[in-house]
Amino acid sequence: MADPRMIAVDWGTTRLRAWLVDADGAILDQTAADDGIASVKPGDFPSTLRRHVGGWLARNPGLPVMMAGMVGSRNGWSEVPYAGCPAGAAELAAGMLRFDLGEGSRAAIVPGLMSRDAAGLPDVMRGEETKLMGCGVTDGTVVMPGTHSKWARMSGGRIASFTSYMTGDVFGAVKDHTMAGKLAEAPADEAGFARGLATARAGGGLTHKLFSARTLVLAGELPGRQVEPYLSGLLIGEEVAAGLAAHPGTSEVALVADGVFERAYGQAFADNGIAVRVLAPDEVFIRGLLAIVHAAA
């Protein structure tokens, strides 16, 4: 068994996930728990971390603990100022917050990034910058679906700019808290998803098209079981249309996703004639942290 090189920690709002990895990113051990920063009291971050990775640290004294995600936000362990774009592994390493964990252990939190869109609106990420460093994309577009999906433009191995879309967040709110989701029935019939993608490609504003999740049912043209997948298709389709408009000339994207996101976004990109290279989220996260460790050395 290879020597451990690092403890990688993806510490988000709802989850803490950690991996013991070797210098090639191979996973030697792993753990995960619902100890996201939202459920950790101020001051309890060191003990929470130790509860999950203390055994690894005891067996590997001095092993660096590399953390990324919301752990570096205002409500996390300690606020790490956003780095600016463009940023590569060197800039992220330079912006890390480094500190001593005691007993010879060292930790670091990778900074999030701030970007500006064409209109000057700020955009932020925490955690995705690390994944981007592990994608192996020197020049191109990387898409990371989720509650707040991120589209990043890579240039010369650095993150040139990025854009967030509140796709998952708005989907949940619209489905559960507007009339658009009121006629939804379970279990879901996924045939509604392609229908939603098609509606997204048609003209008209999003708040108009969302209303069709209701009117199509009233008109007897959409089964209630297709409503939820229809809304999902509509919102993912809107994201893909807006993202491609903001990245003209894109013919291929790297898609950091698995499971339902991989299938849904894969279908949305195929619909738009875009080739997709799928990358596993955990793998690129670990590779990204190794790249940042390497740059910091």
Added chain:
Amino acid sequence: MADPRMIAVDWGTTRLRAWLVDADGAILDQTAADDGIASVKPGDFPSTLRRHVGGWLARNPGLPVMMAGMVGSRNGWSEVPYAGCPAGAAELAAGMLRFDLGEGSRAAIVPGLMSRDAAGLPDVMRGEETKLMGCGVTDGTVVMPGTHSKWARMSGGRIASFTSYMTGDVFGAVKDHTMAGKLAEAPADEAGFARGLATARAGGGLTHKLFSARTLVLAGELPGRQVEPYLSGLLIGEEVAAGLAAHPGTSEVALVADGVFERAYGQAFADNGIAVRVLAPDEVFIRGLLAIVHAAA
């Protein structure tokens, strides 16, 4: 005092409002209550109506009771099939559900309307078709802001087509149930509204721009008290942009609104160089019912 000509009832999801009016639409008496159809049990519609307008009926035997709104929906008193577009007072009168209330009283429920957008998606209204008959707009665009805003194209005095935007509904869901509204502080500072309108005019998808209600605060560029008006401006601005794109060449709209809607949409239209003629919602509703009564006679 003029003779009563009609009892007009605007019976929506949450409210019941009724007016005793003369042949010119002058209000002789009025009442309102939280007895919307959502709170009326099936079978209780006749007694609920009688509780509110029974006194007027007793003093004016045979006076017609004209109703419009969600009272004609699946969950209302009785489902009245949607009429199709184009529709004027004659078509709405022909589609009315007429019935006897007993003791010589007659009632009618005006049908809602169904329309299709350019993509073939169905759209529906119940209640607004009546207001449109009372606007006095023969040819032009009428905008009716609300939970589900309606934009109608009038041609030759008839409703040629219309489009819904879930502006108010999505605003509530985004504000209360997504991260976009999480940093909002009270009391609201209305300066955020103009800022939201400006963001709506910039490019990029809606779900991207909604995220800026969070990131602008994180960047120290938007006070928390401006978040809610900012989101409102963003969503109303998106509606106005989409509506104007769907009604090319529009230089003036009739705006059926009062209070906060009148101010907010007035500002949004002024921003886009569109002249606005404001019409009072209750007045156009009553005039619309009189026009339908006249067409039915």
